[in-house]
Amino acid sequence: MKIAAGQINSVIADFEGNREKIVEYSLRGAKEGADLIVFPELSLCGYPPMDLLDYNSFVEENTLSLRWLQRHLPAEIAVAVGHVSLNSSGTGKKLRNVISVIYGGEVIFTQDKTLLPTYDVFDETRYFEPSSERKLFTFRGEKIGIAICEDLWWESARDTDSVYPIDPVMELLDLGAEIILVPSASPFHKSKIKKRLALCRKTIRKGASSVFYINSVGANDSLIFDGNSIVVDRKGRLVKKAADFEEDFFVCDPDDSCNEIELEYDKYGEIEKALVLGLRDYVHKCGFSRVHLGSSGGIDSALVAALAVKALGAENVKTFAMPSRYSSDGSLTDSKKLAENLGVSYDVIAIEDMFTSFLGALEPHFGGREMDVAEENIQARIRGTLMMGYSNKWGSLVLTTGNKSELATGYCTLYGDMAGGLAVIGDLLKTEVFDLCRYINRDGEIIPWEIINKPPSAELRPDQKDEDSLPPYDVLDGILVEYLMNHRTADEIEALGYEPETVEKIVKLVGRVEYKRGQAPPVLRISDKAFGTGRRMPVARKLYEV
Incomplete structure (x- = not known):
């Protein structure tokens, strides 16, 4: 099966611009013979919409735009698009984070997101009800499962103290999935592409299924989305990768004797x-x-x-x-x-x-x-x-x-x-x-x-020199990495060989x-622990020297 990646830069609340871009990429996919094209998580409304989801008109526009797509997408290609939908179960949060597959003017399949992250910059349980069911759809003879972003990150989330009771990918594999689609809005931080590739390969080891990871690109407020959509075949080989930090499109059939490619990494180039x-x-x-x-x-x-x-x-x-x-x-x-x-x-x-x-x-x-x-x-x-x-x-x-x-x-x-x-x-x-x-x-x-x-x-x-007030920057930054990123206490940092007086001074300054x-402008996030929504500390407090 030929599957296309629509790695697009959605603008939050620009429904008209986003859906027209989805049609444009879908037409290209049809022209190049793709059976299915996949767009990122919430590509129709942009990610993250945050409290715009409290407005009924915003939610309704998701539905209206989905219906518009049904009328305007090319009939010969299936299109998987991310959007917000009402929760029709009658219990829980009123909304769901959904991928709908449109084919021939009809919605032939939907999958709700199961794992809703609440750590770091994420707060999805504030808005969405998790899926209670993982299911497959069969298209052109292939059994396909959809794992929306965090649904693939079950293994990794355990490192962030978010222990999920459900492994959506394992359930899809147990159902016989031959292809796993992963529409994502996965924010960038340094070396993130390496982590995604490792997760895809871990999925392959659970069951012989190829993985199509389609990621958003662009930036919304402090969050940057790097694209870097990838395809990993059933042998765990990286066989396709989209451009980083720009919109891109490709068509790939991982069963068609694709050649393995090497992942190139340039730390300061990606920063x-x-x-x-x-x-x-x-x-x-x-x-x-x-x-x-x-x-x-x-x-x-x-x-x-x-x-x-x-x-x-x-x-x-x-x-x-x-x-x-x-x-x-x-x-x-x-x-x-x-x-x-x-x-x-x-x-x-x-x-x-x-x-x-x-x-x-x-x-x-x-x-x-x-x-x-x-x-x-x-x-x-x-x-x-x-x-x-x-x-x-x-x-x-x-x-x-x-x-x-x-x-x-x-x-x-x-x-x-x-x-x-x-x-x-x-x-x-x-x-x-x-x-x-x-x-x-x-x-x-x-x-x-x-x-x-x-x-x-x-x-x-x-x-005046900075070192009149601060320790040398190599020392200062070493302490900050341990305190802010690795969450070590002052005693633990001192045990690494840093001077106790310097460590205590820096820890007190940070607090x-x-x-x-709290009054700074938005900070562009390039690490896995930036100042902003991903680090929430009380201002009025006793300076607890952790």
């Missing part, structure tokens, strides 16, 4: 593609076309600017240098050289006069105290105000430039450098920022080497600045 896609889709899906940012001459803002150019084109990116009395000559020359290398518009707005005015206005209220973080933050907040003012006037989106190490420890200023619409590199540790910049420069200088090689500094006081992260 760069993910952030570019996440930035582009966030900007465009939110109705913007242009972005701007403060360019300090530092490595973080340089990386964000470079990613923005890749995502949107140099003509849609503007950078501003905003020097104060503490800015080095290098910050201006480096930010200008960066703009020239990238071909973006660049302007300078000096903030010294504004800073002096603020200090004069506050002097009677500061009581003659020594300058400290209060004066440092005033500079950042002046810059934030200028960037937001430009945004309001020109309809351009402000990109923030803070990295994960800074967000974790609070080395950032509310309403200052945190002011903006999207935190592009907020899930990249500082050491990863350096590595990604070097990767971008692999074929020649894009980000000036002067920026990459100089010691990081916020330049908010004389001769103390939870309120800042």
Whole structure:
């Protein structure tokens, strides 16, 4: 059987655009002789729809669009499409996450999702009732089962303390499934494709059935979907893979002597593609076309600017240098050289006069105290105000430039450098920022080497260096990985060889600045534990030193 993959970028609530794309890809599949084409989970409405599901009109539009597809899809090809449906059982949640197979103008088969994830960024039990039945349908002589995303991840979910009582894939195999279709909206994080391939191969070992894993592509808010749809034949061989981070289409018959292919993996290549896609889709899906940012001459803002150019084109990116009395000559020359290398518009707005005015206005209220973080933050907040003012006037989106190490420890200023619409590199540790910049420069200088090689500094006081307040970034990031990603306690981290005083300082900092992260813009997620919906911590609490 020839099965086509419709790896599409659905826009949440754009029913007209999504269904027209489904028809377009289905026509292509029919033209290329495919018997069946499979689209991702909830491809008709976009994933995740979240509380739009509370609106009856949104749910009704799913049904109306499904009926529209019945009338407009080519009759000679079966089409498996993901959508929201009402739960007709009379008990439980009112909605189901469904795949419907349309053929010859009729819905010939439906399968509801069984396993509804609630860990990390997922909250599907809030909306959906799980399926009570797994079943097969026979088409063109093949027995086919459908496992919707998490239904395949039964094995992996046990690692996240989500112990499911049902193994949907095993049930489908027990029923005699010869092909397992896996329509998915599986969010990206580093190395995710390796994990998916391993799961598909584990499924093959349970029973001689080929697996078609069709994944969403695109980005919605902080979540990035990488595509990377794959086909694994009955011998466990990877025989087909779609493009990563872009829409794609292929037709595959795994029983037709397909050749095995090797999975190629490029860590920083996939991170760069993910952030570019996440930035582009966030900007465009939110109705913007242009972005701007403060360019300090530092490595973080340089990386964000470079990613923005890749995502949107140099003509849609503007950078501003905003020097104060503490800015080095290098910050201006480096930010200008960066703009020239990238071909973006660049302007300078000096903030010294504004800073002096603020200090004069506050002097009677500061009581003659020594300058400290209060004066440092005033500079950042002046810059934030200028960037937001430009945004309001020109309809351009402000990109923030803070990295994960800074967000974790609070080395950032509310309403200052945190002011903006999207935190592009907020899930990249500082050491990863350096590595990604070097990767971008692999074929020649894009980000000036002067920026990459100089010691990081916020330049908010004389001769300031990041290491005045924080441990070296290789040490800091090592501790953060253990604390945030591996959920180790301070004692456990110290046992790994880290200095106790440093560990305790960092753990306290992470807890103390939870309120800042609660007011940060969305962070593009590229790790399996990003700040945002996947990490939910109380702000008002005693600092429990776990």
